[in-house]
Amino acid sequence: MNSAVNIPHERMADLCRRYGIRSLSxxxxxxxxxxxxxxxxxxxxxxxxxxxxxxxxxxxxxxxLSELFGNRAVDVVTPAVLRNPYRRRAILKDLERVYGV
Incomplete structure:
Protein backbone atom coordinates (compact mmCIF):
# COMPACT_ATOMS: atom_id res chain seq x y z
CA MET A 1 0.00 0.00 0.00
CA ASN A 2 1.24 3.45 -0.80
CA SER A 3 1.96 5.32 2.44
CA ALA A 4 0.63 8.56 0.88
CA VAL A 5 -2.89 7.12 0.98
CA ASN A 6 -4.37 7.81 4.40
CA ILE A 7 -7.11 5.26 5.10
CA PRO A 8 -9.52 6.14 7.92
CA HIS A 9 -10.33 2.49 8.67
CA GLU A 10 -13.12 3.05 11.20
CA ARG A 11 -15.06 5.43 8.94
CA MET A 12 -14.48 3.17 5.94
CA ALA A 13 -15.81 0.17 7.87
CA ASP A 14 -18.93 2.17 8.74
CA LEU A 15 -19.48 3.09 5.09
CA CYS A 16 -19.03 -0.55 4.02
CA ARG A 17 -21.51 -1.82 6.60
CA ARG A 18 -24.12 0.78 5.58
CA TYR A 19 -23.94 -0.19 1.90
CA GLY A 20 -23.53 -3.95 2.37
CA ILE A 21 -20.00 -3.97 0.99
CA ARG A 22 -18.28 -7.30 1.64
CA SER A 23 -14.84 -6.20 0.51
CA LEU A 24 -13.21 -2.98 -0.65
CA SER A 25 -9.86 -2.94 -2.42
CA LEU A 65 -15.02 7.77 -0.28
CA SER A 66 -13.81 11.00 -1.87
CA GLU A 67 -14.54 12.77 1.41
CA LEU A 68 -12.72 10.05 3.37
CA PHE A 69 -9.68 10.43 1.11
CA GLY A 70 -9.41 14.20 1.46
CA ASN A 71 -11.67 15.10 -1.49
CA ARG A 72 -9.63 13.19 -4.06
CA ALA A 73 -11.45 11.92 -7.12
CA VAL A 74 -12.55 8.31 -6.59
CA ASP A 75 -13.57 5.80 -9.25
CA VAL A 76 -15.63 2.87 -7.96
CA VAL A 77 -16.01 -0.35 -9.94
CA THR A 78 -17.56 -3.73 -9.21
CA PRO A 79 -16.31 -7.22 -10.11
CA ALA A 80 -18.27 -6.99 -13.38
CA VAL A 81 -15.32 -5.04 -14.88
CA LEU A 82 -13.13 -8.09 -14.29
CA ARG A 83 -14.91 -9.93 -17.10
CA ASN A 84 -12.75 -8.00 -19.56
CA PRO A 85 -9.43 -9.91 -19.55
CA TYR A 86 -7.33 -6.79 -20.17
CA ARG A 87 -8.93 -4.84 -17.34
CA ARG A 88 -8.81 -7.91 -15.11
CA ARG A 89 -5.06 -8.26 -15.57
CA ALA A 90 -4.43 -4.53 -15.02
CA ILE A 91 -6.61 -4.38 -11.89
CA LEU A 92 -5.54 -7.62 -10.23
CA LYS A 93 -1.81 -6.91 -10.49
CA ASP A 94 -2.16 -3.89 -8.16
CA LEU A 95 -5.17 -4.94 -6.06
CA GLU A 96 -4.85 -4.46 -2.28
CA ARG A 97 -7.77 -5.18 0.03
CA VAL A 98 -8.37 -2.58 2.72
CA TYR A 99 -11.71 -3.86 4.08
CA GLY A 100 -13.39 -7.23 4.29
CA VAL A 101 -12.56 -10.86 3.98
Missing part, protein backbone atom coordinates in the same frame (compact mmCIF):
# COMPACT_ATOMS: atom_id res chain seq x y z
CA UNK A 26 -7.67 -0.26 -3.94
CA UNK A 27 -5.82 -0.63 -7.24
CA UNK A 28 -3.93 1.53 -9.68
CA UNK A 29 -1.56 4.28 -8.65
CA UNK A 30 -2.94 4.36 -5.07
CA UNK A 31 -1.10 1.08 -4.49
CA UNK A 32 2.06 1.97 -6.40
CA UNK A 33 5.00 4.34 -6.12
CA UNK A 34 3.68 6.57 -8.94
CA UNK A 35 0.81 7.92 -6.76
CA UNK A 36 0.84 11.74 -6.94
CA UNK A 37 -1.00 14.55 -5.14
CA UNK A 38 -3.34 14.87 -8.14
CA UNK A 39 -3.93 11.11 -8.58
CA UNK A 40 -7.40 9.68 -8.24
CA UNK A 41 -8.14 6.59 -6.18
CA UNK A 42 -9.46 3.49 -7.93
CA UNK A 43 -11.66 1.24 -5.80
CA UNK A 44 -13.11 -2.23 -6.39
CA UNK A 45 -16.12 -3.04 -4.21
CA UNK A 46 -17.81 -6.40 -3.80
CA UNK A 47 -21.25 -6.42 -2.21
CA UNK A 48 -22.83 -8.94 0.14
CA UNK A 49 -25.07 -11.39 -1.71
CA UNK A 50 -28.23 -9.87 -0.24
CA UNK A 51 -27.20 -6.24 -0.89
CA UNK A 52 -28.89 -4.50 -3.79
CA UNK A 53 -26.65 -1.71 -5.04
CA UNK A 54 -27.86 0.62 -7.75
CA UNK A 55 -25.87 2.96 -9.96
CA UNK A 56 -26.95 5.75 -7.62
CA UNK A 57 -25.45 3.82 -4.69
CA UNK A 58 -22.13 3.54 -6.55
CA UNK A 59 -22.13 7.30 -7.16
CA UNK A 60 -22.88 7.96 -3.49
CA UNK A 61 -20.19 5.50 -2.37
CA UNK A 62 -17.67 7.29 -4.61
CA UNK A 63 -18.71 10.65 -3.14
CA UNK A 64 -18.36 9.43 0.44
Missing amino acids: LFGSATRADFRPDSDIDVLVEFEKNAEASLFDLVEIARE
Whole structure:
Protein backbone atom coordinates (compact mmCIF):
# COMPACT_ATOMS: atom_id res chain seq x y z
CA MET A 1 0.00 0.00 0.00
CA ASN A 2 1.24 3.45 -0.80
CA SER A 3 1.96 5.32 2.44
CA ALA A 4 0.63 8.56 0.88
CA VAL A 5 -2.89 7.12 0.98
CA ASN A 6 -4.37 7.81 4.40
CA ILE A 7 -7.11 5.26 5.10
CA PRO A 8 -9.52 6.14 7.92
CA HIS A 9 -10.33 2.49 8.67
CA GLU A 10 -13.12 3.05 11.20
CA ARG A 11 -15.06 5.43 8.94
CA MET A 12 -14.48 3.17 5.94
CA ALA A 13 -15.81 0.17 7.87
CA ASP A 14 -18.93 2.17 8.74
CA LEU A 15 -19.48 3.09 5.09
CA CYS A 16 -19.03 -0.55 4.02
CA ARG A 17 -21.51 -1.82 6.60
CA ARG A 18 -24.12 0.78 5.58
CA TYR A 19 -23.94 -0.19 1.90
CA GLY A 20 -23.53 -3.95 2.37
CA ILE A 21 -20.00 -3.97 0.99
CA ARG A 22 -18.28 -7.30 1.64
CA SER A 23 -14.84 -6.20 0.51
CA LEU A 24 -13.21 -2.98 -0.65
CA SER A 25 -9.86 -2.94 -2.42
CA LEU A 26 -7.67 -0.26 -3.94
CA PHE A 27 -5.82 -0.63 -7.24
CA GLY A 28 -3.93 1.53 -9.68
CA SER A 29 -1.56 4.28 -8.65
CA ALA A 30 -2.94 4.36 -5.07
CA THR A 31 -1.10 1.08 -4.49
CA ARG A 32 2.06 1.97 -6.40
CA ALA A 33 5.00 4.34 -6.12
CA ASP A 34 3.68 6.57 -8.94
CA PHE A 35 0.81 7.92 -6.76
CA ARG A 36 0.84 11.74 -6.94
CA PRO A 37 -1.00 14.55 -5.14
CA ASP A 38 -3.34 14.87 -8.14
CA SER A 39 -3.93 11.11 -8.58
CA ASP A 40 -7.40 9.68 -8.24
CA ILE A 41 -8.14 6.59 -6.18
CA ASP A 42 -9.46 3.49 -7.93
CA VAL A 43 -11.66 1.24 -5.80
CA LEU A 44 -13.11 -2.23 -6.39
CA VAL A 45 -16.12 -3.04 -4.21
CA GLU A 46 -17.81 -6.40 -3.80
CA PHE A 47 -21.25 -6.42 -2.21
CA GLU A 48 -22.83 -8.94 0.14
CA LYS A 49 -25.07 -11.39 -1.71
CA ASN A 50 -28.23 -9.87 -0.24
CA ALA A 51 -27.20 -6.24 -0.89
CA GLU A 52 -28.89 -4.50 -3.79
CA ALA A 53 -26.65 -1.71 -5.04
CA SER A 54 -27.86 0.62 -7.75
CA LEU A 55 -25.87 2.96 -9.96
CA PHE A 56 -26.95 5.75 -7.62
CA ASP A 57 -25.45 3.82 -4.69
CA LEU A 58 -22.13 3.54 -6.55
CA VAL A 59 -22.13 7.30 -7.16
CA GLU A 60 -22.88 7.96 -3.49
CA ILE A 61 -20.19 5.50 -2.37
CA ALA A 62 -17.67 7.29 -4.61
CA ARG A 63 -18.71 10.65 -3.14
CA GLU A 64 -18.36 9.43 0.44
CA LEU A 65 -15.02 7.77 -0.28
CA SER A 66 -13.81 11.00 -1.87
CA GLU A 67 -14.54 12.77 1.41
CA LEU A 68 -12.72 10.05 3.37
CA PHE A 69 -9.68 10.43 1.11
CA GLY A 70 -9.41 14.20 1.46
CA ASN A 71 -11.67 15.10 -1.49
CA ARG A 72 -9.63 13.19 -4.06
CA ALA A 73 -11.45 11.92 -7.12
CA VAL A 74 -12.55 8.31 -6.59
CA ASP A 75 -13.57 5.80 -9.25
CA VAL A 76 -15.63 2.87 -7.96
CA VAL A 77 -16.01 -0.35 -9.94
CA THR A 78 -17.56 -3.73 -9.21
CA PRO A 79 -16.31 -7.22 -10.11
CA ALA A 80 -18.27 -6.99 -13.38
CA VAL A 81 -15.32 -5.04 -14.88
CA LEU A 82 -13.13 -8.09 -14.29
CA ARG A 83 -14.91 -9.93 -17.10
CA ASN A 84 -12.75 -8.00 -19.56
CA PRO A 85 -9.43 -9.91 -19.55
CA TYR A 86 -7.33 -6.79 -20.17
CA ARG A 87 -8.93 -4.84 -17.34
CA ARG A 88 -8.81 -7.91 -15.11
CA ARG A 89 -5.06 -8.26 -15.57
CA ALA A 90 -4.43 -4.53 -15.02
CA ILE A 91 -6.61 -4.38 -11.89
CA LEU A 92 -5.54 -7.62 -10.23
CA LYS A 93 -1.81 -6.91 -10.49
CA ASP A 94 -2.16 -3.89 -8.16
CA LEU A 95 -5.17 -4.94 -6.06
CA GLU A 96 -4.85 -4.46 -2.28
CA ARG A 97 -7.77 -5.18 0.03
CA VAL A 98 -8.37 -2.58 2.72
CA TYR A 99 -11.71 -3.86 4.08
CA GLY A 100 -13.39 -7.23 4.29
CA VAL A 101 -12.56 -10.86 3.98
